[in-house]
Amino acid sequence: MCKDWPQRTQSERRGHGRAFLRPLCISVLSVTSFLACRRDKPAPVPAPKDAEARLVAVGDIMMHQDVKKAAKDGGFDALWSDVSPLLKGADIAFGNLETPVAPETGRPGLPFIFNAPPELPAALKSAGWTLLSTANNHAWDQGSKGLRETIGRLDAEGLLHAGTGATKAEASKPVLLQKGGLKIGFIAFTDVFNSDLNDREDAAWVRALDLDEASASLKALRSQVDVLIVSVHWGNEYQRVASPRQKEAASALVAAGADLVIGHHPHVLQPMQWVESEGRKGFVVYSLGNFISNQDRKWHLGQPVPEGDSRDGAMLQVRFVKPVGGSLRMEPGYEPLWVENRWGQPGPRVIRVRRLQQPENDSLAKTFEVRRERITQVVQGAKSKSAS
Numbered sequence: 057m058c059k060d061w062p063q064r065t066q067s068e069r070r071g072h073g074r075a076f077l078r079p080l081c082i083s084v085l086s087v088t089s090f091l092a093c094r095r096d097k098p099a100p101v102p103a104p105k106d107a108e109a110r111l112v113a114v115g116d117i118m119m120h121q122d123v124k125k126a127a128k129d130g131g132f133d134a135l136w137s138d139v140s141p142l143l144k145g146a147d148i149a150f151g152n153l154e155t156p157v158a159p160e161t162g163r164p165g166l167p168f169i170f171n172a173p174p175e176l177p178a179a180l181k182s183a184g185w186t187l188l189s190t191a192n193n194h195a196w197d198q199g200s201k202g203l204r205e206t207i208g209r210l211d212a213e214g215l216l217h218a219g220t221g222a223t224k225a226e227a228s229k230p231v232l233l234q235k236g237g238l239k240i241g242f243i244a245f246t247d248v249f250n251s252d253l254n255d256r257e258d259a260a261w262v263r264a265l266d267l268d269e270a271s272a273s274l275k276a277l278r279s280q281v282d283v284l285i286v287s288v289h290w291g292n293e294y295q296r297v298a299s300p301r302q303k304e305a306a307s308a309l310v311a312a313g314a315d316l317v318i319g320h321h322p323h324v325l326q327p328m329q330w331v332e333s334e335g336r337k338g339f340v341v342y343s344l345g346n347f348i349s350n351q352d353r354k355w356h357l358g359q360p361v362p363e364g365d366s367r368d369g370a371m372l373q374v375r376f377v378k379p380v381g382g383s384l385r386m387e388p389g390y391e392p393l394w395v396e397n398r399w400g401q402p403g404p405r406v407i408r409v410r411r412l413q414q415p416e417n418d419s420l421a422k423t424f425e426v427r428r429e430r431i432t433q434v435v436q437g438a439k440s441k442s443a444s
């Protein structure tokens with residue numbers, strides 16, 4: 057697993073720095089010096105470099121009422137300022153957006169029917185996210201109109217997204233990216249629905265995980281890209297191990313061409329592991345857990361550790377390297393994350409994602425240690441009485 061995760065400047069991330077300066081330099085050369093240069097030996101051609109790109113990914117971005125209250129009290133940036141440098145340091149920063157952003161469509165708040173304020177997309181963008189999955193069991197929470205409103209708001213902020221669309225064809229369209237010399241394809245599915253409004257293919261659509269259809273899509277895309285990433289909303293809630301259905305789907309997706317499968321939905325972490333299937337090998341993250349939520353808000357040190365599992369998460373970090381003339385290599389790692397939730401305490405509502413570093417006091421240091429151990433145990437699939 058990667059330990060160090062160097063941070064990049066924004067210009068390096070965009071790959072614009074040097075390329076942008078070159079035309080300016082040429083424009084200030086005088087004609088004389090240009091002619092003089094012509095007699096010089098041609099500059100040596102630099103050796104081709106390995107293609108390389110870095111991705112980070114987090115699980116469910118949940119907008120529970122108290123998360124929205126914390127954003128109102130302290131600003132959205134305060135929710136995730138600890139992880140924002142990591143998001144900004146990657147070429148691709150992914151998250152599962154587990155809510156419509158449809159304030160215009162907005163139905164009155166009902167339990168388990170989500171909606172998010174209009175400020176959310178800009179906040180996600182400025183924190184560093186670049187790519188979202190919108191295919192999940194809350195995609196229909198504000199109906200077809202809300203789904204379309206959400207897409208419009210993400211598009212307006214330049215946030216890439218996959219898994220939903222104004223038509224079935226749009227929902228099924230992969231996101232294609234070019235980063236660090238690598239062609240990257242990204243597809244998103246959901247295997248769970250609260251309500252399934254998929255009805256007409258020419259109307260709003262959420263892409264369901266049909267293994268035959270998914271395999272055909274992956275096989276069609278495989279030859280066009282160097283890296284193929286699949287996001288899947290799947291699994292059983294509060295289960296710390298992958299279900300037989302998740303394992304079956306992971307094998308099918310890897311066999312069809314997936315290099316990386318990023319899973320989410322169970323609200324707790326599940327193992328990350330290499331999966332071999334039909335002569336191919338892919339890295340599968342069964343569940344990244346909640347990224348931010350108000351779940352397990354009452355958990356504190358002294359209570360059984362598993363009762364706080366919904367506040368554990370992980371930031372997946374993957375380096376993709378393709379040497380000149382070689383084949384793709386993936387180096388996966390992760391950063392443990394934990395949701396600090398000051399439920400019941402006086403003052404403004406505070407919910408924020410922590411990197412389990414630099415605790416402010418001894419009590420928090422112990423909490424960080426306990427949660428870090430628990431995260432490692434679940435991610436690595438270690439056997440324990442509670443890991444079920």
Ligand SMILES: [Zn+2]
Pocket residue numbers: 154192193194289320321322
């Ligand atoms: Zn879900």
